[in-house]
Amino acid sequence: MSDWLDLYALEAEPRPGGVAIYLSAGDLSRGLVRLGRHFGDALGAYVFAIGPRSKEAAGWGADRVVEGGSLRSFVEKFAPEIVLFDASDGSIEQAARLGQQLGRSLLGPAFEAAVDPSTRLVVAKIRTYGGRQIEEVTAGEWRPQLIVMERESLPPAQEDTGRRVESIRI
Amino acid sequence: MILVYVEPIPDLNDLAISKSQGRVFERGKRVMGPATEAAIASAVRLGGEQLGLIVGTDDDTGIARRGLALGLNRVILVAHAEAREFDGLVRARIAARMIRETGARLVLIESGLAEVAFRISEATGLRVGSLSSGLEPAILRVGESSTRPRIPSAIDIVHAAKKEIVRRSADSLGLPADDLIPRRVVRATRLVQP
Numbered sequence: 001m002s003d004w005l006d007l008y009a010l011e012a013e014p015r016p017g018g019v020a021i022y023l024s025a026g027d028l029s030r031g032l033v034r035l036g037r038h039f040g041d042a043l044g045a046y047v048f049a050i051g052p053r054s055k056e057a058a059g060w061g062a063d064r065v066v067e068g069g070s071l072r073s074f075v076e077k078f079a080p081e082i083v084l085f086d087a088s089d090g091s092i093e094q095a096a097r098l099g100q101q102l103g104r105s106l107l108g109p110a111f112e113a114a115v116d117p118s119t120r121l122v123v124a125k126i127r128t129y130g131g132r133q134i135e136e137v138t139a140g141e142w143r144p145q146l147i148v149m150e151r152e153s154l155p156p157a158q159e160d161t162g163r164r165v166e167s168i169r170i
Numbered sequence: 171m172i173l174v175y176v177e178p179i180p181d182l183n184d185l186a187i188s189k190s191q192g193r194v195f196e197r198g199k200r201v202m203g204p205a206t207e208a209a210i211a212s213a214v215r216l217g218g219e220q221l222g223l224i225v226g227t228d229d230d231t232g233i234a235r236r237g238l239a240l241g242l243n244r245v246i247l248v249a250h251a252e253a254r255e256f257d258g259l260v261r262a263r264i265a266a267r268m269i270r271e272t273g274a275r276l277v278l279i280e281s282g283l284a285e286v287a288f289r290i291s292e293a294t295g296l297r298v299g300s301l302s303s304g305l306e307p308a309i310l311r312v313g314e315s316s317t318r319p320r321i322p323s324a325i326d327i328v329h330a331a332k333k334e335i336v337r338r339s340a341d342s343l344g345l346p347a348d349d350l351i352p353r354r355v356v357r358a359t360r361l362v363q364p
Contacts, residue, residue, distance in 0.1 A: 089284060093298075096258065096288035105257045105354035106285060123357065130182045133194040133359055140355040 018046040020080040020144075021062065022071060023053040024090035030060045031154025032086050037061030038155075039082055039115045039122070048168075050074055051094070061160040069170025071098050075144060077170065082115070082122055085148045092148065099146050107137050108148030122147055171221055172213045173274035174242065175265055175290070177283060178226045178233050179203045193359040200226065202233050204319075205280035207240060209312040211319035212301060213278050214241035221246065223268050225261050227253045231335065238330035239322035245333075246272075250340035250350065257352040262289030264350075267343050269294050276306040281313045 021036040023029060033049065040047035040063070049057035050066040058065055066074055071094055075083065083098070085091040087109040099106050107113075110124035121138050122145045128135050139145040178200035186195040213220040222237040222245035224230050234245040248264050250256070256264075269277060269290070277296065279287045291298045291309050298309045301316055322330070340350055 092284045093288045096285045097292045099259060099285075100262060100289040100292040103259065103349075103353065105259050105352050107354060127362075128359075129180060129185060129194045132182075132185065132187070132362055134362060135356050136358040136360075138355050138357055139353060142353040 017043075017079060017081045018048055018064075019043065020048040020050055020066075020074070020078075020083045021057065022083060022085045022091055022094055023049055023051040023057055024086070024088055024094065025052040026088050026090055028053050028056050029086045029088075029151060029154065030057075030157030031151070032084055032149060033057045033060040033062060034155050034157055035113065035149065036082075036084050037160065039084075042115050042117045043081070043120055045081065048074070048078065048080065051091075058163075058165040059159055059161045060157060061163065062165060063163065064166045064168050067167060067169050072101055073170050075102070080144050081120055082145045082147065085146070086151045086154070087148050088151065095146055095148055102144075104142055104144070104146050105139065106146050106148050107139060109150045110147060111150050111153040113147055113149060121145070171219045171272060171274045172216060172276045172278060173221045173223055173269060173272060174206070174209050174213050174237070175277060175279040175283070175286070176202060176206050176210075176222050176224045176233060176237055176245075177261070177280070177286070178224060178230045187361060189361065192361055194361070199229050199232055202236050203280060203282075205282055205312065205314040207319040208314050208317050209278040209280050210237055210240045210242060211317040212310075212312050215317060216276075219243050221272060221274065223265060224248065225250075225253060225256060225264050225340070227251065228337075234335045235327075235330050236322075238333040238335070239326045240319055241326075243333065244336065246336045246338060248338045248340050248343070252350070253340070255352060256350070257354060258285040258289050260350055260352055262286050262293055263345060264340060264343065265290050266293035267345060269296075277309040278312050279309060281311040284311070287311055 049062035107124040184198035
């Protein structure tokens with residue numbers, strides 16, 4: 001019986017990689033944390049919060065709070081599969097700079113995003129041609145997937161204070 | 171030298187809707203947005219030599235002429251057959267290359283193109299600011315209401331026809347071919363029902 005429990009614990013252990021959420025100095029985007037938590041649960045991956053307001057994400061669904069270091073140094077060290085940003089000016093700056101450093105496109109600003117657990121690919125929906133057309137875009141084979149979400153499209157926040165949160169210093 | 175980054179945008183009044191294909195097609199040529207016109211007006215007001223940079227296709231000559239009629243001294247049109255598919259990553263790589271090549275110390279870009287502005291900043295080391303935050307060396311984001319562009323007169327349009335449009339192929343800039351490929355895939359499109 002104990003072996004079965006150990007095996008279950010092993011399977012429940014999140015895989016390396018993970019989902020990162022960048023939280024800029026503006027209003028805490030709790031909806032973004034919730035979306036990241038949703039992706040993390042779907043992929044069996046850790047959810048990292050990074051950025052000026054990362055500490056405040058602890059009660060809203062993050063597993064690990066990253067302190068110090070740049071976004072790039074975090075990405076190079078932990079190789080997240082997905083990095084989520086909201087479309088605030090501060091977050092767009094971080095997303096654009098990271099994208100240019102890594103040679104990656106930004107997907108967004110998206111009004112909806114979903115992850116396929118079998119391919120681990122995020123499909124982001126964006127409005128084009130003045131809202132007359134919707135495009136579904138992915139990052140294809142390129143990682144990390146950098147997703148920018150419209151703030152007003154994020155799911156409502158849900159407090160998650162029961163989670164054990166680990167702090168990481170880069 | 172001041173470089174104004176000009177992004178061709180779809181003419182939303184000249185679109186075709188294909189219900190069977192579930193997508194929008196651009197019927198006409200692309201146009202210049204009002205915020206870019208304001209950026210050109212700001213550049214003209216600052217004086218000196220003003221250069222426009224368009225990353226587009228050979229069809230964007232009309233935008234170049236418009237920029238010249240609004241007061242630009244010269245326009246570089248970096249053309250590529252797949253330019254409509256270029257995203258911020260590719261556009262910023264091309265813009266950064268042209269900024270280095272021309273030696274521009276001040277770049278004006280419309281404020282709605284935040285991603286491209288910060289990417290160019292990352293690629294060139296130029297800081298990002300606004301018209302009120304100080305001048306070169308910098309990338310200044312210009313809002314639509316910052317400077318009202320004047321309506322080009324008939325004489326402006328005639329003079330614009332004599333000004334220079336420098337045509338460059340994106341393939342000839344010395345960038346690796348891989349640098350012209352966006353790192354994103356459009357998986358599907360669908361129409362939004364009115």
